Amino acid sequence: xxxxxxxDQVTTNGWVRTARHSKGFSFVEVNDGTTILNLQAVxxxxxxxxxxxxxxxxxxxxxxxxxxxxDSPGKGQKYELRASDVHVYGFAPDFPLQKKGHxxxxxxxxAHLRSRSNTFGAVFRVRNEMARxxxxxxxxxxxxxxxxxxxxxxxxxxxxxxxxxxxxDPDKPPRHKDGSIDFTQDFFGKTAHLTVSGQLxxxxxxxxxxxxxxxxxxxRAENSNTTRHLAEFxxxxxxxxxxxxxxxxxxxxxxxxHIFKSVLEHCxxxxxxxxxxxxxxxxDTLNHIVESEFVRMTYTEAIDILLKSGRSFEFPxxxxxxxxxxxxxxxxxxxxxxxxxxxxYPKDIKAFYMRLNDDEKTVAAMDVLVPRxxxxxxxxxxxxxxxxxxxxxxxxxxxxxxxSWYLDTRRFGTAPHAGFGLGFERTIQFATGLGNIRDTIPFxxxxxxxxx
RNA sequence: UCCCCGAUAGCUCAAUGGUAGAGCGAGCGGCUGUUAACCGCUAGGUUGUAGGUUCGAGCCCUACUCGGGGAGCCA
Numbered sequence: 001x002x003x004x005x006x007x008d009q010v011t012t013n014g015w016v017r018t019a020r021h022s023k024g025f026s027f028v029e030v031n032d033g034t035t036i037l038n039l040q041a042v043x044x045x046x047x048x049x050x051x052x053x054x055x056x057x058x059x060x061x062x063x064x065x066x067x068x069x070x071d072s073p074g075k076g077q078k079y080e081l082r083a084s085d086v087h088v089y090g091f092a093p094d095f096p097l098q099k100k101g102h103x104x105x106x107x108x109x110x111a112h113l114r115s116r117s118n119t120f121g122a123v124f125r126v127r128n129e130m131a132r133x134x135x136x137x138x139x140x141x142x143x144x145x146x147x148x149x150x151x152x153x154x155x156x157x158x159x160x161x162x163x164x165x166x167x168x169d170p171d172k173p174p175r176h177k178d179g180s181i182d183f184t185q186d187f188f189g190k191t192a193h194l195t196v197s198g199q200l201x202x203x204x205x206x207x208x209x210x211x212x213x214x215x216x217x218x219x220r221a222e223n224s225n226t227t228r229h230l231a232e233f234x235x236x237x238x239x240x241x242x243x244x245x246x247x248x249x250x251x252x253x254x255x256x257x258h259i260f261k262s263v264l265e266h267c268x269x270x271x272x273x274x275x276x277x278x279x280x281x282x283x284d285t286l287n288h289i290v291e292s293e294f295v296r297m298t299y300t301e302a303i304d305i306l307l308k309s310g311r312s313f314e315f316p317x318x319x320x321x322x323x324x325x326x327x328x329x330x331x332x333x334x335x336x337x338x339x340x341x342x343x344x345y346p347k348d349i350k351a352f353y354m355r356l357n358d359d360e361k362t363v364a365a366m367d368v369l370v371p372r373x374x375x376x377x378x379x380x381x382x383x384x385x386x387x388x389x390x391x392x393x394x395x396x397x398x399x400x401x402x403x404s405w406y407l408d409t410r411r412f413g414t415a416p417h418a419g420f421g422l423g424f425e426r427t428i429q430f431a432t433g434l435g436n437i438r439d440t441i442p443f444x445x446x447x448x449x450x451x452x
Numbered sequence: 453u454c455c456c457c458g459a460u461a462g463c464u465c466a467a468u469g470g471u472a473g474a475g476c477g478a479g480c481g482g483c484u485g486u487u488a489a490c491c492g493c494u495a496g497g498u499u500g501u502a503g504g505u506u507c508g509a510g511c512c513c514u515a516c517u518c519g520g521g522g523a524g525c526c527a
Contacts (some may be wrong), residue, residue, distance in 0.1 A: 024484045040487080058478085076487050086519055098477050100488050105498065106463070107521065160526065197527090223453060235527060314523090325523075378527060423527030436520090448518090 004256075006079055012039055013067040015116055018048040018099040019057045026050075026058055028086075030065060033115070036122050036269045037218045040072065041065045041081040053088050057100050059138050060092025060116070085235055104414055104439055111443055111452050117243045119277070122270035123440060127428050132213055133262035134236055134424075137255055143211040143238060148198030150217060154402065161221040162193035163231075194219035198237050199419065200353075203382060206239035206417050213238040215424075223447050227436045228373060228426055232445040239419035245355070245364040245381040249341050250417035251296045252368055254379050255422070256339070260286040263431055279433020285371075286431060288338060295336040298344045299323075299362065302331055309335070325374060332369040339370045352392045355416075366420065373430045379420020386410040 014032035021027075024045045029038040043054045043065075057063065064087040071081040096110055097117055108116040114120045135145065151165050166175065168186040174182040183191045198214040205213045218235040238251065264271060264286055274282040297305075306317040306327055315324040323331075323342075332340045344362040347354070354363035368377035383389045389410055393400050400407065428440040438444035443452045 018488080020486050020489055022483055022486075022489090025486095027486050027489090029487080038487095042485080045484095072485095074485055075486070094462070094478070096477095097464065098488090100463080100476060102463065109519090218527080220526075224525060225453085226523080226525090227521080229526070233527070254500060373527095375527065421527060 006067045006071050009066070010069050010081065010083065011064060012041075014039075014062070014066045016057055016059055016061040016063060017059075017118075018059055021055055024281075026054055026057065028054070028063070028065070028083075029224065030063060031121070033121055033125075036118055036273050038077075039079075039081055040074075040077050041067065041083045043083045043086055045087060047083065049086065054086050054257075056091065057086075057088065058092065058095070060095030060097065062089040062092075063087060064089065072122070074284070101155045102436075104436060108438060108444070118273060120439075122267075122428075123271050123428070123432060123434070124442065125270050126274075126432055127440065128414070129263050129266050130259050130424070130428060130431065131215070133259045136262070137258045138211075138213045138238065141211065143213045143240075144205070144209050145261065146198075146202055146205050146209075146212040146214050148195070148201040148214050148216065150190075150195050150334050151192055152195045153190050153192045154200075160196055162196055162299065163219050163221045165192040165194060166262075174355075183323075196220055197235070197421065199239065199421065202237055202239040202419065203406070203417065204409055206241045206414055206419070207413070207418075210241045211238075212240075216395045222417050227438075228429065229349070230425060230444055230446060231450075233437075233441070234424035236422040237419060237426060241260055241415050241417045243418040244416060245343060245366060247402060248366055248379055248381060248420060249296060250342070252341070252366070252379065252420055252422075252429055253339075256377075256427075257290050259427065260431060261290045264290065274434075282431070282433040292338055294339045294341050294368070296343065298343045299342055300344065302327075302342050306330065320346050320348070326370045328374050329371075332374075337371070339368055342367045342369065350380070352396045352398060353382050353389070355383045355387055356392065367421075370430055373426050376426050377420050377422050377429060379418065381416065381418040384410060384414045384416050384439060386414065 012030055012032065014030040017029045017038050019026060019028045025124065026043045027039045030041060030044055031038045043050065049056060065081060065083050067083040069080040070080050070082050072078060072367045074080070097113060102117065105115060107120065114122060117126075137429040138145065168181070168183075168185070174185040184191070195218060197218065198216065202212055202214050213226050214235070214237045216234065217232060219232055221231065222229070238255075240247070240251065241249070255274050264283070271286070300319065302323070303317055303319050305311070309330065311330060312354055313324070313326050315326065316320075317327060332338070343366050344357060345365040346361060347356060347363045350363050350365045354365045356363055364381035366377070366379045367375050370376050383392060387406060389407065393403065425437050427442040428434070429437050432440070434440060438446060
């Protein structure tokens with residue numbers, strides 16, 4: 001499918017996207033997933049298995065076709081395959097995918113087959129390219145790829161509801177005398193969960209190896225039913241020693257630009273498909289982002305802009321309140337019309353580990369907001385001062401004992417450091433223009449749904 | 453979890469409370485250059501589930517299930 005010059009003898013294996021039969025010959029378009037483009041094979045009726053086999057080839061049939069690659073006399077393709085041998089691996093009676101358009105909802109119900117569609121072939125090729133670009137970006141900058149645990153026994157990662165991991169019999173778990181479940185008899189000797197973030201682990205590595213990043217599955221047991229939430233998703237979390245909040249913003253901006261630039265360079269056919277069929281502005285948006293500077297403003301400045309906007313929001317704007325979706329959308333979609341990085345949020349609406357600013361009212365937090373998706377990156381400079389961190393734990397009613405290993409990093413040679421988390425699927429969603437995050441991952445896991 | 457909308461053929465959708473249809477897809481036939489090909493024929497339905505109102509319900513009412521959009525939580 002990578003289009004060698006005409007005249008070559010080639011063999012292609014793949015799945016038929018569409019077949020058109022007429023009296024003397026058939027057109028069979030084959031796709032093997034390497035590109036969104038099909039290879040059109042012309043199968044003459046003089047082929048020995050024409051009547052018995054070729055004539056019955058339809059959408060979904062898997063085939064091997066050998067022939068000469070020739071210049072195509074028809075419009076729509078440069079080359080075509082003049083078939084000399086056609087082998088059918090398997091027919092596909094009642095194949096649910098048609099050659100005509102399907103709704104994303106229907107395709108989601110047949111997720112085990114939807115990779116055979118143009119849209120999902122393109123999605124998964126772009127997903128792959130973005131994953132490749134993530135590693136390329138960090139490896140070029142001497143970051144170490146760190147594998148943080150997926151199962152965690154610390155119940156204090158503090159980023160939302162967690163899935164429990166246990167081998168205890170749910171019908172008759174061992175119990176204490178007071179009736180509560182005895183988790184000391186569980187597999188790990190204590191309660192365990194799936195990770196909601198590798199950040200705290202990554203911090204311990206950053207304070208030894210300087211530059212690290214994670215890229216792995218993340219699990220949130222939140223009952224979130226939206227177009228931008230998954231119960232199982234992939235997150236990228238760089239963590240860098242000796243970085244402050246400004247370095248963190250620089251890193252986030254160049255990181256996003258690198259990923260989008262890579263997609264534009266390496267997936268032009270797929271991006272053209274998204275622009276044609278999914279979101280008209282898909283390519284323009286990415287070009288715009290690669291070429292322009294992100295707008296940076298503080299939370300306080302953002303509140304000011306919202307107050308002066310003259311807009312009536314459903315949720316009134318007030319310093320100290322968390323920004324609602326409608327506020328974020330106004331800022332990134334209407335006010336600046338590109339990504340915006342907000343910093344220095346009130347400490348009461350952010351996590352305990354974010355570094356307290358000198359005003360003692362705000363923390364060095366950073367959210368990257370993009371049009372349509374909202375928050376795509378959340379990060380901060382971390383609180384490296386032991387006494388301040390302990391004070392923040394107390395304020396938030398968190399137990400210093402639970403975090404003793406984390407606090408050790410501040411006890412022993414602490415250093416300023418910063419990092420962020422990027423939602424991989426949200427980034428795919430943004431780049432492709434897809435409306436629902438469930439279409440960015442092969443088999444989406446959401447509340448009430450873990451099919452396939 | 454809350455609010456709104458929806459569910460009719462494999463898919464996308466029609467059908468004033470009165471005999472459930474079309475296009476596409478599929479199967480068969482036709483067609484010598486097609487491109488979401490084209491032309492003809494055929495098959496295909498417990499109208500999401502359970503109740504209720506009515507002489508009569510795809511249509512009205514109630515509950516539930518599933519799906520979609522928005523909100524919250526966040527990445």
